[in-house]
Amino acid sequence: xxxxxxxxxxxxxxxxxxxxxxxxxxxxxxxxxxxxxxxxxxxxxxxxxxxxxxxxxxxxxxxxxxxxxxxxxxxxxxxxxxxxxxxxxxxxxxxxxxxxxxxxxxxxxxxxxxxxxxxxxxxxxxxxxxxxxxxxxxxxxxxxxxxxxxxxxxxxxxxxxxxxxxxxxxxxxxxxxxxxxxxxxxxxxxxxxxxxxxxxxxxxx
Amino acid sequence: xxxxxxxxxxxxxxxxxxxxxxxxxxxxxxxxxxxxxxxxxxxxxxxxxxxxxxxxxxxxxxxxxxxxxxxxxxxxxxxxxxxxxxxxxxxxxxxxxxxxxxxxxxxxxxxxxxxxxxxxxxxxxxxxxxxxxxxxxxxxxxxxxxxxxxxxxxxxxxxxxxxxxxxxxxxxxxxxxxxxxxxxxxxxxxxxxxxxxxxxxxxxxxxxxxxxxxxxxxxxxxxxxxxxxxxxxxxxxxxxxxxxxxxxxxxxxxxxxxxxxxxxxxxxxxxxxxxxx
Numbered sequence: 001x002x003x004x005x006x007x008x009x010x011x012x013x014x015x016x017x018x019x020x021x022x023x024x025x026x027x028x029x030x031x032x033x034x035x036x037x038x039x040x041x042x043x044x045x046x047x048x049x050x051x052x053x054x055x056x057x058x059x060x061x062x063x064x065x066x067x068x069x070x071x072x073x074x075x076x077x078x079x080x081x082x083x084x085x086x087x088x089x090x091x092x093x094x095x096x097x098x099x100x101x102x103x104x105x106x107x108x109x110x111x112x113x114x115x116x117x118x119x120x121x122x123x124x125x126x127x128x129x130x131x132x133x134x135x136x137x138x139x140x141x142x143x144x145x146x147x148x149x150x151x152x153x154x155x156x157x158x159x160x161x162x163x164x165x166x167x168x169x170x171x172x173x174x175x176x177x178x179x180x181x182x183x184x185x186x187x188x189x190x191x192x193x194x195x196x197x198x199x200x201x202x203x204x205x
Numbered sequence: 206x207x208x209x210x211x212x213x214x215x216x217x218x219x220x221x222x223x224x225x226x227x228x229x230x231x232x233x234x235x236x237x238x239x240x241x242x243x244x245x246x247x248x249x250x251x252x253x254x255x256x257x258x259x260x261x262x263x264x265x266x267x268x269x270x271x272x273x274x275x276x277x278x279x280x281x282x283x284x285x286x287x288x289x290x291x292x293x294x295x296x297x298x299x300x301x302x303x304x305x306x307x308x309x310x311x312x313x314x315x316x317x318x319x320x321x322x323x324x325x326x327x328x329x330x331x332x333x334x335x336x337x338x339x340x341x342x343x344x345x346x347x348x349x350x351x352x353x354x355x356x357x358x359x360x361x362x363x364x365x366x367x368x369x370x371x372x373x374x375x376x377x378x379x380x381x382x383x384x385x386x387x388x389x390x391x392x393x394x395x396x397x398x399x400x401x402x403x404x405x406x407x408x409x410x411x412x413x414x415x416x417x418x419x420x421x422x423x424x425x426x427x428x429x430x431x432x433x434x435x436x437x438x439x440x441x442x443x444x445x446x447x448x449x450x451x452x453x454x455x456x457x458x459x460x461x462x463x464x465x466x467x468x469x470x471x472x473x474x475x476x477x478x479x480x481x482x
Contacts, residue, residue, distance in 0.1 A: 024374045031378050038456030039449075046450040049385045056383040060390065063381050107386055107448045124402050136402045138394065176387035183386055 025061075046109075059172035071171035079168035081180040082161055090160035090190050097195030098202070100188055101128055107183060118183050120163070120192050125175070128195070129202040139175060146197035147204040160193040237404075237482065240428060244480055256349055256426030256478030259341040259433040263350025266343055272322030281317035283310070283351065294355035295475055298464045300366040307372040309463045311437045312455030314347050333454045334438045338431040348435045349424045352477035360421065360470045369464070372457075376465030379458055380411070389447040391462070405482070413469050420470035422479025429482055436463055 035050050042050070055074050058066055066074065084090060103119025105111060122128055127141035149155040161168055164179030178184040184192070195201050246253065267278045267290075283293035284301070298309040304316055318324045335342050341349065364370055383390045394402065395410040408415045424435040434442075440459045444452050452459060 024370075024377075026371065026375045026378055030371075031375065031382070034375055034379070034457040034461065035382075035384075038453055038458035039451075040453055042450045049449055052382075052384055056388055059388070060378075060382045063392070108445055109450055110445070134403045136400070136404075138400050138402065138407075174393050176389070181386045181388075 055167060055172075062172070064172040064174070066171055074171035075168055078165045078171075078177065078180065081177070082164050082168060083179070083186060084160070085186045085190055090193055091156055091197065092187060092190030092192075092194045094191070094194040094198040094201040094203075096188075097191035097193070098129070100184070100192055101195055102132075117188070120178060120184060120188070122192065122195075129205075131202060142196055142203065144204055146199065146201070149197075151197060151199055151204075156193060156197045159196050160189060163189050163192050237406075240480065240482060243428075254426055254478055254480055256424065256433045256480070257353075259346045259349040259424075259426075260353045260478060261350075262341070263346035263348070266347055267350060272318065272324045274321065274323035276321045276323070278314075278317055278321060278347070280321055281314075283313055290351055290354045292355050292358045294352045294477070295358040295361055296363060298369070298372065298460050298467065299363055300368045307366075307368050307460060307464065309436070309455070309460045310351055311344065311348050311435060312460055314344060314351070315455055330454045334434075334441070335432045341433040345424065345433050345435055345438075348437075349433050349478050352424050352475065355475045356477060358475050359472050360417075360467050360475065362464065362467050362471065364468070372461050372464045373468055375457070376461035376463070376468075379462055380465050385448045387448050391443065410466060410469055413471065413473075416466060416469035417471075417473025420466050421473050421475040422477065422481065424477050425479035425481040427481050433478060434481070436466075
């Protein structure tokens with residue numbers, strides 16, 4: 001059986017059996033050298049963006065289909081990252097959430113110095129308010145998401161957590177870990193939660 | 206030269222059809238439909254693609270003696286021998302013994318401009334991409350010209366040399382490498398059929414049938430930008446959207462990804478310059 005060691009994080013984990021037979025992966029050192037050599041003029045704070053964390057490295061290696069033990073390690077680690085607002089209120093202002101769901105602004109190298117707050121860009125991948133026709137399909141439709149769940153409190157919390165860090169629920173989910181990465185703050189995530197879960201939100205009308 | 210009046214007529218018609226194009230949002234599907242009409246017009250009259258202006262200028266730049274060495278690029282070997290440009294783009298990226306490196310069209314052009322014409326690398330790469338509504342940069346014009354000389358050919362990467370195969374393997378791994386603040390890989394958006402961002406359709410680039418339809422369109426004239434965009438620029442744009450820093454021109458990563466995409470598109474027709482949103 002082929003044994004590969006992936007970085008420091010999951011070093012020592014035997015992964016051979018889970019990989020497709022016909023893959024010819026380059027050595028990780030070769031891959032990482034190519035990355036380093038391809039962004040030579042980069043300031044140190046930007047250089048960090050090129051370096052993978054443990055979760056990114058594992059999801060890349062398994063092409064988002066990690067074996068159960070690796071998946072369990074990812075969800076446990078990512079769950080531990082989730083922080084909640086100090087007052088415990090995970091339901092914010094849906095109107096602010098709507099603006100955030102429409103905006104794709106933030107963290108591109110042309111977005112500095114910031115001219116607006118970072119946006120969640122939810123419509124890039126999800127249907128939400130059914131009146132908005134310009135929505136993407138990379139993620140599932142979230143139209144009437146709260147209504148379908150009778151606006152249950154447990155689901156409100158689950159939505160907050162799903163936005164904060166989707167990989168706490170699904171290892172190697174495609175969606176960005178917007179809270180864990182610091183891209184959105186706790187208040188913004190609560191506002192987005194309200195946009196999805198509030199009975200007044202157009203998402204649920 | 207009979208094509209200039211036709212080009213202007215086609216441009217006027219296109220402007221009448223779709224007006225100024227707002228990127229993103231609800232105009233996208235209507236824009237896409239009008240673009241499809243325009244693409245059909247172009248098939249009837251390929252010279253009406255504004256990207257042909259860049260190809261035309263690229264041809265002049267290719268033939269002109271320039272740079273500190275006052276040399277033309279006609280001695281440049283794009284893989285089929287010095288000056289042989291017909292069909293060369295279809296077989297790139299490939300290994301070049303003189304550089305001991307696998308190169309795509311654009312990194313090879315820079316190499317030839319350095320070695321044959323004596324230009325300084327940093328000078329050449331100071332401004333490799335045109336801004337919206339500017340005519341193409343010299344590199345863009347040259348790349349568009351050379352690519353257009355493979356029109357009608359199909360992608361046929363050689364993969365004979367071990368370094369070519371290593372670069373292909375690197376490109377595939379890079380396609381699936383998740384990174385940056387959003388955890389994005391190329392595969393995040395281009396890993397499934399029938400998906401879209403907002404209203405923009407996304408090709409599933411690991412599926413040869415879909416890769417063959419789109420890879421051969423680059424370099425392409427981008428209607429929303431009013432300028433030609435090369436494969437190098439297209440990949441840099443993806444990484445920009447993925448929240449990574451600006452990638453180096455002709456880097457190992459862009460060459461490897463190009464190799465992966467071209468290999469996926471093997472057998473697909475080259476129709477450069479294409480016409481994109």
